[in-house]
Amino acid sequence: MASNTIENYLKAIYSLQQKQEKVNITDVSKHLEVSAATVNNMMQKLKKMKWVKQEKYQPVTLTVEGEKRAAMIIRKHRIAEMYLTEKMGLGWENVHSIAEEMEHIDSSILFDRMDELLDYPKYDPHGSPIPNKDGKIVKMNFHLLSQAETGSLVQLVGVEDSSKELLEFLNQKMIRLGTEMKVLEIASFDKSLLLEMEEKDTLVLSSKVCNALRVIEVEK
Template sequence: MHSFTEENYLKTIYYLSARHQAEVTTNSLAEMTATKAASVSDMLRKLSEKQLIHYKKYQGVRLTEEGERQALRVIRRHRLWEVFLVEKLGFGWDEVHEMAEELEHIRSEELVERLDSFLGYPQFDPHGDPIPSPAGQMPQVQYRKLSDVPVGGEVQVMGVLEHSSEFLQHLDKTGLTLGCRLRIQEINGFDKSVAVQMSPEKSLFISNEVARNLLVSENQS
């Protein structure tokens, strides 16, 4: 059985490697975990001894097959709990991340599978992130950033890259929630802000920072 800290490291390594498509550095882990590099190195040695990561000092870190399996189990629990908190307890999508951070360490597999069944086997969490299967497989989704969509593109908001409460609250205020449809009207050449049409009656200017953190699909009916 792995400690909560070890599970958090495995999850963070998974996220970083998926984001950058490369081995993870000690410095990037230190930044993500708000931990000193020396402490990160100590933890990486422990995870390496348990054969959960491939690690050599001053080189990148990557998960072993078992390490990835453990990371996906934690992510699965986290995202299922987020669905439960939003759909069954009425929390906002901006409120549930920290609570799910605690609940994800409940290790009862029977509880997790009953939770999955109770929720109707959801495929995505409230932020649009795919939920790993019980077998530890991460569904593949083909989304792009709103900032990469050209003028004239018609898209549907499917997910977010930024999960902070402040960002999600901002989206709620502007109506940029999952499922809303947008048409790119203009891209500002100076600051790359985007003008989008949300409905025949409503248009909105979106900063480049927001556009870079919205995931969209052009293939929704």
């Protein structure tokens, strides 16, 4: 029923709601790289469909129905990513863009089967939780590597964006989910981090990269 475009708006609002209290037209506009006027226009349509709520000049929120639809799209996206990596052997850097297209396929047979073949995974290859069939999603517990303190030992549990560019960079540095790193030093000038890796060698990561890495503290 909903066009791919509409599904992408729902998904955008959902994702933004996961990390912010308030989602503005401008946030959606930046996220989808369309003008604010376009977003405003689409919000009128989504309000008529009862998938979003918004008072004039106020932030947008998904309705229960809108949130459920968004969660189902994200569920399909993440199950597809998982299938592509686990069952087809594609690298985590390649699956996001494919899943971006597969998420719009209307076929419960397909996604239920992938889910079953994967034995009902809880997380996608980038560490993000997969919403269940009711749209429930576990809340992740993490902080960004850029927020870590000197001396802390952390483990990578997810990434903020699944772009090929970031993930190829991480591949090159031998960083994957589960990789442990100790923060040796934080450069005050550019907020880059000096890290000790598992093999005792050291590595410098820019603040841009550290802002994209989700970590948890681990015991020493």
